[in-house]
Amino acid sequence: MPVDTPDWLASAQRAVRSAALGPRSEHRGRVEEIGDGVAMISGLRDVRLDEVLRFEGGQFGFARVLDPDLIGCVFIDAATKVESGDAVFGTGEVVSVPVGDALLGRIVDPLGRPLDGKAAIEVEERWPIERPAPSIIERDLVTEPVQTGILVMDTLFALGRGQRELIVGDHSTGKTTLATDAMIAQRDSDMICVYVAVGQKTSSVRRAVDALQAHGNFARCIVMVAGSASAPGLQWIAPYAGVTMAEYFRDRGGHALVVIDDLSKHAATHREIALLTRQSPGREAYPGDVFYIHARLLERAAKLSQERGGGSLTALPIAETDAGNLSAYIPTNLISITDGQIVLDTDLFHQGQKPAVDVGLSVSRVGGKTQAPVLREAAGTLRLDYAQFLELEVFTRFGGMPEGRVREQLKRGERIRAILRQPQNAPLRLADEVALLLAVQSGLLDPLSLDAVAAFRDKLPENLDRDAADAMRAISETGELDQEARAALMAAMNRLATQLGDAEPAT
Numbered sequence: 001m002p003v004d005t006p007d008w009l010a011s012a013q014r015a016v017r018s019a020a021l022g023p024r025s026e027h028r029g030r031v032e033e034i035g036d037g038v039a040m041i042s043g044l045r046d047v048r049l050d051e052v053l054r055f056e057g058g059q060f061g062f063a064r065v066l067d068p069d070l071i072g073c074v075f076i077d078a079a080t081k082v083e084s085g086d087a088v089f090g091t092g093e094v095v096s097v098p099v100g101d102a103l104l105g106r107i108v109d110p111l112g113r114p115l116d117g118k119a120a121i122e123v124e125e126r127w128p129i130e131r132p133a134p135s136i137i138e139r140d141l142v143t144e145p146v147q148t149g150i151l152v153m154d155t156l157f158a159l160g161r162g163q164r165e166l167i168v169g170d171h172s173t174g175k176t177t178l179a180t181d182a183m184i185a186q187r188d189s190d191m192i193c194v195y196v197a198v199g200q201k202t203s204s205v206r207r208a209v210d211a212l213q214a215h216g217n218f219a220r221c222i223v224m225v226a227g228s229a230s231a232p233g234l235q236w237i238a239p240y241a242g243v244t245m246a247e248y249f250r251d252r253g254g255h256a257l258v259v260i261d262d263l264s265k266h267a268a269t270h271r272e273i274a275l276l277t278r279q280s281p282g283r284e285a286y287p288g289d290v291f292y293i294h295a296r297l298l299e300r301a302a303k304l305s306q307e308r309g310g311g312s313l314t315a316l317p318i319a320e321t322d323a324g325n326l327s328a329y330i331p332t333n334l335i336s337i338t339d340g341q342i343v344l345d346t347d348l349f350h351q352g353q354k355p356a357v358d359v360g361l362s363v364s365r366v367g368g369k370t371q372a373p374v375l376r377e378a379a380g381t382l383r384l385d386y387a388q389f390l391e392l393e394v395f396t397r398f399g400g401m402p403e404g405r406v407r408e409q410l411k412r413g414e415r416i417r418a419i420l421r422q423p424q425n426a427p428l429r430l431a432d433e434v435a436l437l438l439a440v441q442s443g444l445l446d447p448l449s450l451d452a453v454a455a456f457r458d459k460l461p462e463n464l465d466r467d468a469a470d471a472m473r474a475i476s477e478t479g480e481l482d483q484e485a486r487a488a489l490m491a492a493m494n495r496l497a498t499q500l501g502d503a504e505p506a507t
């Protein structure tokens with residue numbers, strides 16, 4: 001008597017019948033050696049550079065070195081369970097990260113996995129971490145300013161959209177603070193900010209995130225963290241992944257600012273991987289391609305042409321020096337790759353001159369042309385006056401009481417230095433900066449004591465909002481300073497200066 005075949009059996013039989021039999025090719029290699037965060041693999045002949053490899057235990061890595069008989073693979077996560085002799089498979093894909101608006105306001109690792117304890121990130125697209133830099137015809141000149149809100153940067157070393165500016169200085173000289181302040185200033189602008197922390201202490205990442213959350217517009221920021229305890233592979237891909245996430249906005253005609261904190265640590269990770277995979281060491285034991293890996297990363301920052309949508313990607317990479325030595329290998333490389341550098345100085349920092357920008361060694365090789373015209377006009381001869389003052393100060397340090405013009409120059413210089421100081425997390429608006437420059441250049445601050453100048457600087461924004469609101473609005477809307485606005489600003493500042501002068505008589 002025929003028996004009805006149950007459904008499950010019928011479907012299993014169908015699956016067996018339709019299964020493709022016959023030979024199937026599979027690329028399979030073998031782990032020969034394991035190092036700290038790396039593995040050497042044999043037998044995978046047709047793997048590409050940066051291809052993701054899958055280990056038999058489910059771990060992942062990517063190919064960094066392709067030698068004829070051995071492949072150097074870097075683990076993406078800590079891979080404690082991989083052993084010599086394990087099987088490895090090529091996946092045919094390169095490392096990619098999620099991109100899109102869903103990343104805004106999130107803290108993620110270099111593969112886009114959330115680190116902030118919130119929901120998984122849902123995106124439609126994944127882009128490879130290595131993408132070609134825009135070619136010459138796809139680019140436009142850097143002409144629009146980035147308002148960093150840091151007076152010394154905006155007046156003396158202006159930053160343009162699409163520019164790459166290195167922040168370089170010794171340990172604990174305010175590098176991270178300078179970069180996060182520039183990100184905080186974008187709370188009123190159309191720029192998206194991406195902060196990439198590579199090899200940083202968790203405590204300093206925490207401080208940066210807290211500052212951004214408390215003072216900036218965190219909903220328009222992405223924070224990517226590969227801390228000092230992360231696998232070398234994760235730290236290695238972080239800057240590329242961060243730039244890819246920022247490029248998503250650039251390629252849609254938007255504007256993005258990416259801070260990479262810092263590339264010295266990234267270079268050290270690169271050296272570690274290179275030595276473990278037995279590449280030949282060169283100067284300071286870095287492998288020969290350390291210049292190239294940073295150049296190809298930073299070349300992706302660009303101002304795109306109108307045909308490509310006119311978007312921009314500005315990069316603020318950070319590098320750490322040792323005892324102020326700018327001619328060490330990595331700082332010189334980065335200085336030659338970027339379009340300028342802001343050098344921070346330990347002595348200035350300890351004297352209380354914060355941000356501790358060394359104006360003699362810092363330079364912006366593009367930004368001057370992009371500076372907002374109103375700022376350039378208000379600054380007038382500030383740069384020259386300040387440079388002359390710094391020279392004079394050295395000469396007169398041991399020489400008794402200077403007279404006449406020299407005395408005036410010293411007095412003015414000290415006041416310029418005082419207004420260039422700025423507390424952290426308090427970026428200035430364009431109109432505040434214009435007003436401060438007007439005040440110092442018109443000689444209004446000359447009769448005040450230095451303490452009174454500091455008080456003037458701190459109280460100015462709120463006073464201007466109250467006493468010269470129309471002028472402030474006009475400057476921020478039109479980007480120009482007409483006679484009427486100038487008069488209103490000067491009147492408000494005169495009042496403030498008189499108040500402070502009475503409270504603390506000039507010395």
Ligand SMILES: Nc1ncnc2c1ncn2[C@@H]1O[C@H](COP(=O)(O)OP(=O)(O)OP(=O)(O)O)[C@@H](O)[C@H]1O
Nearest residue numbers: 170171172173174175176177178354355422423424
């Ligand atoms: N403009 C400023 N005003 C007051 N304090 C500041 C200013 N800039 C930095 N600091 C303080 O100086 C200290 C060091 O700053 P920061 O962490 O930014 O330096 P860093 O160069 O990034 O250090 P590291 O080498 O550890 O990365 C911090 O405690 C910070 O609060």
Ligand SMILES: [Mg+2]
Nearest residue numbers: 175176204261
């Ligand atoms: Mg730092």
